[in-house]
Amino acid sequence: MSIDTFIEKFAFAIEEDPAVLSAETEYKQLPRWDSLNALSVIAMADADYGVTLSGQAISDARTIADLWTVVSSKAPA
Amino acid sequence: MTQPVSSVAIRAVASAMPTRVARTADYTYLTPDERARFEKATGIAERRIVHPGQCASDLCATAALRVLELLKWEPASVGALVLITQTGDQPVPATSLGIQHTLRLSHTCVAFDVNLGCSSYPYGLAIVSSMMRTLGIARALLLIGDVSSLTCAEHDKSAWPLFGDAGSATALELDDDAPPMFFDLMSDGSGKDAIIIPRGGLASRRPAGDGPAELETDRDGIARRPDQLILRGADIFGFAISRVPPSIQRVMAAAGIVAEQVDFLVLHQANKMINDTIGRKTGFAGERLPSSLERCGNTSSASIPVTLCSNAKSFSSRRNRILLCGFGVGLSWGTALVSLAQDVILASIDSDHVY
Numbered sequence: 158m159s160i161d162t163f164i165e166k167f168a169f170a171i172e173e174d175p176a177v178l179s180a181e182t183e184y185k186q187l188p189r190w191d192s193l194n195a196l197s198v199i200a201m202a203d204a205d206y207g208v209t210l211s212g213q214a215i216s217d218a219r220t221i222a223d224l225w226t227v228v229s230s231k232a233p234a
Numbered sequence: 235m236t237q238p239v240s241s242v243a244i245r246a247v248a249s250a251m252p253t254r255v256a257r258t259a260d261y262t263y264l265t266p267d268e269r270a271r272f273e274k275a276t277g278i279a280e281r282r283i284v285h286p287g288q289c290a291s292d293l294c295a296t297a298a299l300r301v302l303e304l305l306k307w308e309p310a311s312v313g314a315l316v317l318i319t320q321t322g323d324q325p326v327p328a329t330s331l332g333i334q335h336t337l338r339l340s341h342t343c344v345a346f347d348v349n350l351g352c353s354s355y356p357y358g359l360a361i362v363s364s365m366m367r368t369l370g371i372a373r374a375l376l377l378i379g380d381v382s383s384l385t386c387a388e389h390d391k392s393a394w395p396l397f398g399d400a401g402s403a404t405a406l407e408l409d410d411d412a413p414p415m416f417f418d419l420m421s422d423g424s425g426k427d428a429i430i431i432p433r434g435g436l437a438s439r440r441p442a443g444d445g446p447a448e449l450e451t452d453r454d455g456i457a458r459r460p461d462q463l464i465l466r467g468a469d470i471f472g473f474a475i476s477r478v479p480p481s482i483q484r485v486m487a488a489a490g491i492v493a494e495q496v497d498f499l500v501l502h503q504a505n506k507m508i509n510d511t512i513g514r515k516t517g518f519a520g521e522r523l524p525s526s527l528e529r530c531g532n533t534s535s536a537s538i539p540v541t542l543c544s545n546a547k548s549f550s551s552r553r554n555r556i557l558l559c560g561f562g563v564g565l566s567w568g569t570a571l572v573s574l575a576q577d578v579i580l581a582s583i584d585s586d587h588v589y
Contacts, residue, residue: 172271191268192392192454193275195468199475200507204514209476212468216453 158206158232163225170194170201180222198224206232235488236417242363243412244574245305248297249402249536249543250583251282256383256395263391272395277506281398281531283383288588289323293401293536294377295336296585301375301403302337304580309337313371314344316362318354318378318535320563321385322347325436333377336589344371351429352502352562353419354378354535356570359558360417362406376404380534385431385463390456393465396505398531402539413553416571418484420477425565428469433460467505470562474508478561479515485557485569493517495555496571498548502560503527503537512559524548535560542574543582551576 160180168175171194173187184190195215202208208231210224218224257280258264258273273279284293294317302309315334322329328347339345344365350357358376366374379401386393433440433447440460449457452464482499486492493499499518501509503526513523526537526544533540538558542549553573561567 189267192467193268193271196275196471196505196507199468199471200511203475203511209472211472212466212470215468 158229160222160225163228164221166201166205167198167221170197178221180220180225182221183219184221184224202228208232235484236360236419238414238416238488239360239363239367240414241408241410241412242366242415243407243409244572244578245405245407246301246578246580247402247404247539247542247574248300248580248583249400249540250293250296250585251398251400251530251540252284252288252293252586253584254283254285255280256283258395261395263389264395275505275507276396277525277527278396278531279528281529282400284381284399285586288381288586290319290321290379290381290401291323291329291333292588293399293585294379294403295333295589296583296587297401297403298333298337298375298377300580300583301405305405307373307405310340312339312343312373312375314362314365314374315339316346316348316358316374316376318348318350318358318376319380320349320351320535321380321382330377344369350566351380351535351564352504352537353560353564353566353568355538355558355560356417356568357419357560357566359404359415359570359572360419360568363415366406366408372408374406376406378402378404378539379536382463382534387458387462390458390462392454392456392467393463396465396532398533400530400533400536400540402536404539413573416485416489417568418481418488419568420481420566422565425469425473428466428473428565429463429563431461431463470504471508473565474504474561475511475515478512478559478567481567481569482512482516482557482559485571489571496557497522497550497554499523499557499559500538500541502562503530503532503541504562505532521548540582542579546576546579546581549574549576549579
């Protein structure tokens with residue numbers, strides 16, 4: 158499990174070019190970010206990592222790295 | 235986990251929707267790109283919404299009259315009428331009383347309302363069937379419906395394009411030969427703010443008061459009147475995909491069966507992403523996971539009967555073993571395992587009738 162893979166999956170979930178995203182991207186500032194993207198990211202975390210992200214976790218995290226910290230700490234080994 | 239209820243048969247399920255169509259493609263508060271993403275994620279292309287004046291009670295009464303006609307039930311033979319809605323005709327009295335009169339049911343008929351939303355169908359089957367057994371009521375009508383379009387602000391892109399209006403009627407009868415219905419019914423009020431109309435009603439924490447309501451901007455940046463619905467989709471998503479699959483699994487375990495032995499899983503129609511995820515986790519996809527999202531949207535409390543009726547032809551002519559699972563506002567969720575023959579499920583009715 159690496160953050161690079163997570164960024165790729167994150168980009169796929171929100172239909173964004175992975176090249177424009179990095180660990181430090183503040184995803185809620187992306188021009189196309191909206192509540193549908195939040196749902197897509199929750200679905201991705203569930204399907205690919207077995208982790209249930211709350212709506213609160215999505216709004217509390219600032220960068221993709223912040224969110225990866227939550228996902229990687231909750232993911233079953 | 236509650237005990238199964240035996241000796242109560244579901245005789246008919248009908249649903250009714252207004253004829254007015256609202257299309258995602260015509261919703262101008264989203265850009266064309268957003269509309270395309272919305273439709274892909276939610277699965278909703280269009281839904282039906284009422285013309286001014288038509289109520290949930292009208293849609294439910296239309297469905298109920300169809301059921302009574304089909305079964306040739308004399309109105310006087312119906313011993314109970316339970317209406318589940320969050321959009322009654324008025325705060326007081328209970329809307330079920332008006333419907334009792336419209337349907338010309340007897341004065342000996344038990345009638346009352348229940349305030350639940352997305353979880354209404356499994357809850358309603360449990361309430362009505364157990365009451366029939368305990369009180370010895372031979373025939374009952376379970377009516378479920380909402381006109382959610384009237385509760386949302388039209389500019390609220392987190393709620394307005396999701397909801398369709400619909401009513402339904404399910405006829406139940408005592409029958410010693412009926413197979414048992416299994417139930418799992420759950421509640422978690424710590425999530426009450428996830429879907430909420432904060433203000434209104436006569437004795438609420440925030441009564442309606444005098445004069446026009448001021449707009450209030452929620453943390454999602456959308457301004458609404460406080461008597462309009464707030465839907466926090468991301469909160470519901472996390473709840474639905476983590477708490478709902480175990481409910482479905484508990485019911486199968488109680489009945490001693492596995493997913494392969496169940497013909498269909500009919501879920502509350504929240505959105506495509508949620509429903510596909512719950513289906514994946516419980517072993518249902520494709521034809522075994524019927525949907526009405528594309529043409530009807532999220533029809534709130536009525537979504538399970540609407541999905542049954544919209545897919546009436548998909549069910550086999552023999553008895554179908556069906557899991558019915560509702561989840562959402564409350565938070566409230568539940569699952570029922572029932573057995574239905576195809577001829578019990580009637581094709582959906584289009585109606586703008588006002589009683």
